[in-house]
Amino acid sequence: MAFEPVLTSFVREPNAHTLDFYLQRARGYEGLRKALTLQPNDLIEMVKASGLRGRGGAGFPTGLKWQFVDKKAEPRYIACNADESEPGTFKDHVLMERNPHLLIEGCVISCYAIGAKVAYIYIRGEFFHVQQILEAEIEKAYKAGFLGKNILGSGFDCDVYVHRGAGAYEAGEETALIESLEGKRAQPRIKPPFPAVAGLYQKPTAVNNVETLCNVPPIVLNGAEWFAGLGPEKNGGPKLYCISGHVKRPGVYEASMHTTLRELIYGEPFAQGMAGGKKFKAIIPGGSSVPLLLDEHLDAPASFDGVQKAGSLLGSAGLIVLDETVCMVWLAMNLLHFYRHESCGKCTPCREGGNWLYQLLQRMEAGEGRMKDIDLLFGVANNIVGKTLCAFGDAAATPVLTTLKLFRHEFEAHVKEGRCTLPSEWRSKHPVLAH
């Protein structure tokens, strides 16, 4: 059976983001209408039965997350994580820009399910153009009675607000997001207590990714079994894949999680193969924080469990495809520049270790590395993993550990030859920019 897109069916059509289009073409707010006739607990059970897993990166079951929300304390909150900053990920960008009402509907249903009255959509500061669309559509939803007081005559009140961040990758971590929402630095909290017990303003809070919440209305509308049946066991539902890098047709593609990585890279409906006739070298399958996979792993299904079995993680499903011209030392250096810059600075291993790793890689890329630097890289990276409050530390060490594991010979060649052995034409020749 051919896979029909659920979340992105209309995104390429003009005006798909408007309320009128959503109501007329996309069965808009029917899910909400149905949800309001159900008991909140039944909704949570339904989402649990559907097997919906968080699309932000961790793949934690959403129904379980909602169940853990402390139902005794008031008020409760939904915080929607739209701080999409993971390198290689741009699915929420498309969803919010072209299908904002799906997210709004998802927010209201989720609020109803956990008994919250307010949902905050924490959007990254750079997405101002998206925020403008989102806020205009929220305004329309208020006027049409899908938001505000006594929604659709049910007696349920719900507000959805957009909260603009200001440039911090770390704000995508759920407790850091909450800190940022409270008007502080986006730095993670010690867990436990988890946000489900003490989150925003120390009240029970569910933090969900944009794509996760967008999956909620279709589940309510079509049922948990339908959703689970779309993918392999425990990996149900539609999934958005963000494909970027050296492919012919980069973009966001919706598919079932039966699809293999190879199909996503070479398939006609997807990225259509390598650009410029170059050979495939490796792929980062889930945003920059996950280990690399090689050609031999590409037949694994691109599901949470499938990619994990192949030795990496699906993460945020940001597939970065690398061709034969990519120097792996440079790749690690590029990513460590990112992690060094974005570390929130709370935990020493990540704050200092990230910088050390970057300096070592920079030295090696400049041809001044020593053989023992390779072991030093390994040692520093291993002293970050598992020693930080949030997963950022592990993420920062991953590019180094994975390139060392799979491409150690490139590091050795850099040291032996005293230069970068793969200076590609798309890179800058000026060392001043290589900082």
Place this chain on the structure above:
Amino acid sequence: MSFHPQMEYAPAHFHRSERKLADEGPPFTYTPENQAKFDDNVTRYPADQRKSAILFALYLAQGQQGYITGNAMAFVAGQIGCSRADVEDVVSYYTMFYTKPVGKRVLNVCRTLSCALLGAERVTEALSAKLGIKPGQTTPDGEFTLIEVECLGACDRAPVVMVNDDWHERLAPEQAGQFIDDLKARGSAAFTGCHLKVEK
């Protein structure tokens, strides 16, 4: 948090004794429109959680003045009802707040992996050569500031440049010089915009 040694707009290295986040600048208050916007925004949060509006308040201040001064931070602290140190804490953390004057157009070139694979380093190089400034600097006429930023989240349309709040996507290194001329001549009409307009 910026540890970027070349980002002059947000110095991260100072000794406590010489700690000075921003110039005091001229006296600061919101314009009546901005005051109204702030008063409206703050109602989105519980009455005892005004601090949640701090990012919004700082965006307003930055929009009004171009960058955030000491006096602006003190003013925001008064609006929120927190200490000035609380505001400085936030300003110094987030990369989108400028504590020094920036050009009329801030060119934010994405430098992270997906953009870099398609020539972002060379885009920066070309822009840098065209404008005669290094990343982190502003042209003498105050028109352009060039900044390298981390992943902007539109990797399928790499390389991406964000100019203030507008986006220009698929900017090939060879077109970067032309893009500056275009910006000067046609203003915001030079942008390809985001996604929808770029896509065929």
